[in-house]
Amino acid sequence: MIRIMLVDDQRFARLGFQLMLDDASDIVVTAQSADGRSAIETLEQLAVQHRPLPNVILMDVRMPGMDGIEATRRITRRWPTISILILTTYDEDDYAFGGLDAGASGFLLKDVTKHNLIDAVHAIANGDAILTPRITRQVLERGVPHPTSSQRQ
Numbered sequence: 001m002i003r004i005m006l007v008d009d010q011r012f013a014r015l016g017f018q019l020m021l022d023d024a025s026d027i028v029v030t031a032q033s034a035d036g037r038s039a040i041e042t043l044e045q046l047a048v049q050h051r052p053l054p055n056v057i058l059m060d061v062r063m064p065g066m067d068g069i070e071a072t073r074r075i076t077r078r079w080p081t082i083s084i085l086i087l088t089t090y091d092e093d094d095y096a097f098g099g100l101d102a103g104a105s106g107f108l109l110k111d112v113t114k115h116n117l118i119d120a121v122h123a124i125a126n127g128d129a130i131l132t133p134r135i136t137r138q139v140l141e142r143g144v145p146h147p148t149s150s151q152r153q
Contacts, residue, residue, distance in 0.1 A: 002125045005031040005054035007039040007071065008087075009063040013110065017058055017087070020114040027121055030054055035063040036071025043079060053082060055125050059104070061088040061095045069098045076103030083124045087112070096135045106130035 004021060006014040006029060018029045031046070031054060033039035039057070046053055057075065061068040072084045085106040086099040096107045105124045109132055112120070120130045131139065 002027045002056060002121060003030045003052055003054045004028065004121065005033070005039065005042070005057045007033045007036065007057055007063075007068065008060040009034050010060070013060070017117070020117050021121065023114065024118045024121070027118065036066030036068060036074075039071055040066075040074055040078075043075065043082075047079075053079060055081075055083065056121055057082060057084045058087050058121075059084050059099075061086060061099065069095070069102050072099055072104050073102035083127075085120060085124050085130065093135070093138060096131070096138070107135055108132055 004027060006017055008014050008017075011034070014032050021027045021029060030052070031042050033042050039059075043053060059068040059072055068086060068088075072086070075082055076084060083105040084099075084103065085108065086095070086104045087108055087110050088095055089110045099107055106120060106129055108117070108120055108130065123130050
């Protein structure tokens, strides 16, 4: 069973993601928070109570108080076994690369389909990474050196 924590300041966004994930028999939403700071507090409480931590956190970026990037940084440092999928309405490189630099395992837009969200959760829970196609292209352009003509021969 894959345990999920939803972190988003919009209650209806959390509800929508929970409804999407309810169709997967091997995924259960075990915790929710409205911002990064309360997410960390919830994780601390679970740890103190010796209750299971989530395997995957679905994290919004822009939230009051502690944003999703800083929360991702702190969570991945303290609990490295938790994987984080950034979900945002903002298709901006700064958010994507900020989240990835902070330790997130993926970056998707909130308009993701139910099928793609469930697939992404499975992928991240299995240790893989997932990115929107545009961000994948940006990663390849930034990170893969292009061979010179002599190297291609």
